[in-house]
Amino acid sequence: MSKRRRHLFRQALIQATLIILSVFFMLPLVWMVVTALKPIDETMTSPPVWFPSKLLWHNFTEAFAYNSKDLGYIPFLVYGKNTLFVTILAVIGSVVSNSLVAYSFARIRWRGRELLFGITLATMMVPGPVLMVPMYALFRDFGWIGTFRPLWVPTFFGSAFNIFLLRQFLRTIPMELSEAATLDGASEWRTFIDVIVPLARPALVVIAVFTFLWAWNDFMGPLLYLTDQQTFTLSMGLQFFQSQHTGTPWNLLMAASLIVVAPVIIVFFFAQKTFIQGIATTGMKG
Amino acid sequence: MNARHNQRMGILFAMPWILGFTVFLAYPLISSFYYSFTNFSILSSPRWIGGSNYSELMGDQVFHQSLKNTLLFAAASVPLATVFAILLALLLNSKTKGMAFYRTIFYIPSLVPMVALGVLWLWVFNGQYGLLNEGLRHIGLPPPPWLTEPAWAKWTLVIISVWGTGNAMVIYLAGLQDVPQSLYEAADIDGAKAWGKTRHVTIPMISPVILFNVIMGIIGSLQTFALPYVMFPGGQPARSTYFFSMYLYDTAFQYQRMGYASAMGWVMFAITLSLTLLALKLSSKHVHYEGG
């Protein structure tokens, strides 16, 4: 009985903490939603207006209204399609390449491994801006400026962050599992596919989610390498609301931001379930 | 035979990265290292000037100031964010209702686009009318000048970085899922309490993941750029929020001194590398690996 009560008390405590914290974490989203529905002269006021005098749902259509004659802000379908294209390729490339490379770094002993891994880590420590000029020159020499290729081709060759992350995860899997598979006559490839990949599913999902987010929100890449309005991505579109002389339509900017953020939130909502079932599917370990 | 086989397989599996590194990174890295010994305005071609960029850095007061700002920020934000993210992950890993919802909510700060986030924060931390100070006044605390006093401005950025720790939280969460249930059962038999289990089972088991997040935290916080750039243009007040990467960016693209900026980049590299090696060395006794 007392154990049951202790359990209930614990549950209540956890729920209370979660709810209080949620208020703080929800803040940006709530604020964006409210702002997106306001008339312009009620945005960004102090003290804040939490309940708009009227709800302007047409802010959403206005933010994305676009035709060649009367230019709106963002041609959502075109930019959405471009963003999706780059993002899907990047996610596929990233999951495939990084799992292979991390497997090599974490679970195969070979000469030069530690050196290469050290170099891999070190590449992250050079600040990005000093690499921008030579990167640009490189992609220009490839003839890739103005195409999506600088944005997704490199993801098929691994990235230091993801390699490091996956390596840390793969190293927590007991070595005996691989040895057992080898004794059973499995090749390195079969061990990787049949033993390691299923066990590493939570981590692979993390990689997929991060890559999705990164590619979806990437601003610098498209900014530097795309040269045609028809190939722009949504994150670039969000910059279209800031202006030099004519003021920023905060309500439309927030409406557009919400639409851009929504798919990401949905993807995350479904992906996080994989984190829960980690143990269930990998019960064979330990 | 076995060693040769491993050698071949190791290289084969690592091939994408070996290729990717050679094709996409080696040239830019070597170039920027070369630029750091040149006078290079981006628009004109680089001219070799030996080590003058590095010796100029030694006497550059803004460089010193931005370095100090950055290191102070990293020293405050990395430990705080690490503890906070682990606590959040532990909380989100408990078995209770509505977890899918809470996990998504807690991750939202990492999802909101920067243009919206920068504006939001200016408005929350506004010294006079900001949401935060309005709240503090309600509970009878003095409202600090978050954005306008050098010391407070740095704390503002630390608070925001801790709040936006979603990525680390997700990684911890995935790590927690990898802790074998059998270890907890064994601890139960030994009569361990919740805290004991966390201290002696959970933390050691996710130590490789903690190490990862700490190292990424060091690298990331030393390169912090977008948020202070949006919130505190020019590092105001009085360069108290002028971070290393902001000075580097201004030097490269506003002042058009790519050579000097590259030298700064490589100094940053050296500092990051030493701090990372230090973290690796300090952790070597405490990080627990299952595999080889």
Next chain:
Amino acid sequence: MVAGVGKGLTSVCIVAAGLVALIGSERAASRQTNADRVVVTYWEKWTGDEMKAMKQVVDSFNASQNRIEIKYLSISGIAEKTLLATSGGNPPDLAGLWSDQVVQFADAKALFPLDDMAHEAGLGEKDYISSYWKEMTYHGHLYAFPTSPGTSALYVNKSLMPPEFDSPEKFPKTLSGFERFIAKVSKRAPDGSLQCAAFLPRDGFGSGSWPYMFGASFVDANGPSVNSADNLKAWSWVHSFALRFGVRETQAFRSGFGNYSSPQNPFLSGKLASMMDGPWFGNYIRLYNPKIDWFAVPLPYPDGRPDLEGYTVLNLNTLMIPKGAKHPKEAFEFIKYVQRQDVMERLCTSQYCNTPLAKVSEGFLRNHPNKFIRLFDRLARSPRAVGPVKLGIWSQISQEVGNAVDVMDLGQATPQAALDHAESRLAEQWANYRKQVLNQ
């Protein structure tokens, strides 16, 4: 289960391969233009309504002839992107940069001199307001043509004015009169906190150029000079606002500024009685708080120095042709088109700006959405109109000086010490720039 994952991975790989194969068509799809027209790429910083205004000009140009097609592209971070693309050898044919960049780009020999083409087209000094013309040229060469310009003036909230200041005629013209205005209009709440400030010199367009108002400048014959007696006078005056309103007080008030282009702007929310800004600010008023009753006046001049009357800070958006542009001749055709009086006035009207052209039509001044456009136009023609300093380290100068004022306002150093410090840093940077960029 295990085999399932393997199969899943294989099918993912197949899908990936398929998508990669699709990429081949990606490039062709985005390149469909009239084969017989020369395509001129034009990068511009404007988006939203400003983009619409320029797009109309581009469309009418494209429709007016059948040889050239201008392809307009909105670029954020245009300076960086133009830098990278120019260094990479494939710049746009036209870049919509600010006049601030003329010197840096010209020093790096990254701009196409426009003298010959301008001469051929019959465009020259006589066609432009002389202070804008100065911004287009550098070391005797012409590097840029204007699009929309600006000048700074003082916007005054009429409803906060006592009767003695409540019209442009009655508003003080000299600094001592301006001081009276500040003393009279600034209000404190009973608890001592600042309720209404008459004026704050550190916000709004032109807030980095105060020395000019006192007859000083940022340069002398040897390069940057920011700590002369007149400079000190100017920045001490700026600093005096922090002193008279209280350092902490002004900061609390300024941190209330949050966003310039929002209803929270203190002028628009009635907390600041006057504010310095360009003609476009009229649009912000229309957008965020159209109920404000306002007028605009020139900034004051020091007592006994009527020669300094008519001080204003210039802004200028420009069109430049980067070195390496593929179609400079065709790009210039478009520049020429934009310089037509009717085209320019239409563009400047929809962007809420004055005109850079010497000739101005009565219709433009009468129908302009900013009711004080005549003032902004007159100020642009004033001999006291000043633009960016013509040194390649201008952005360093404004950063250093801005930081020096931060330091004085926070009480970390005296005005003299703060400016001396800025001066010594700038001297170093100028020496470096001369050695490294100008090879002197």
